[in-house]
Amino acid sequence: MSPISLTRHLIEEQHAGHINADLRLLIEVVARACKSISIAVGKGALGGVLGEAGTGNVQGEAQKKLDVLSNEILLEANAWGGHLAGLASEEMDHSQAIPDAARRGNYLLLFDPLDGSSNIDVNVSVGTIFSVLRCPEGVTEPRDEDFLQPGTAQVAAGYTVYGPSTLLVLTTGHGTHVFTLDREIGSFLLTRRDVRIPADTQEFAINMSNQRHWEPATQRYIADLLAGKTGPRGKDFNMRWVASMVADVHRILSRGGIFMYPLDAKCREKGGRLRLMYEANPMAFVVEQAGGAASTGRQRLLEVQPTALHQRVPVFLGSRNEVAAAVGYHADG
């Protein structure tokens, strides 16, 4: 049997009543833009795309050339698609309404055009993260506040990984599915349907260099993991940290694990390290749809009511029993 393309999968989702034609076409546009980003990333030094852009984004972070280029590719592809009312990006201070009012659709798109920027220049996997919301009823020209919907309101979300192969991971609220880019024919093909994350794990992902800055609850939890077989958890744990959320989450989707970016003294004032609207929420949706869990340590991530477009949150996600264990340490402290 020939492999199922993303296009065919989306048509099946439409026939099943999971998505409408507009959302199907919107996802196709995002996937097409990601193919272009994948090509740009793949050229590396030969494409002249490595290194600093010499600019900064609203979060005060230095932008890489590929951050800027990926943002432009996604903007350009989506501005004229006809399915969106507006879009917002990690790399833009404010959201943008689609310029031509006649071409505005009913959805809002948020994205992290290139996640894991610090890894670009060392040839380690990076990716794109995206989240789709409905434009609130009656809003014709969406502004930042129209994007401030909790993660439970997402109608689709996903990410790509530009690694040894280019993958697209997608959910529309009916399971999480993985597509691999066939570079020769230029199509994403379904390679794993309905991924399930194992409920238990012996692998965790955290930036250990922040240890001294963590809250006491995080210190206790990680100390218990490190204590291994003879400690309170009664088993040995392995550790991995790619420092590209897309790659770390994809490993967890593939073989289980817990990914954490908790509050620490360095990011406490900002509310956390990772961004709620275009990093944490889409990943939480993907992970929940694969049977995993996602929390801030105190609350289900998808239920956080956003108050700002670039809001940050603490993140604990992955194998559901391990996330529950981590939350157990944080819930009352």
Ligand SMILES: O=P(O)(O)OC[C@H]1O[C@](O)(COP(=O)(O)O)[C@@H](O)[C@@H]1O
């Ligand atoms: O550099 P640190 O502290 O390890 O943080 C790594 C985290 O930062 C991020 O790179 C942030 O994403 P951006 O590259 O999109 O800013 C995540 O992908 C990753 O999990």
Ligand SMILES: [Mg+2]
């Ligand atoms: Mg990111």
Ligand SMILES: [Mg+2]
């Ligand atoms: Mg980014």
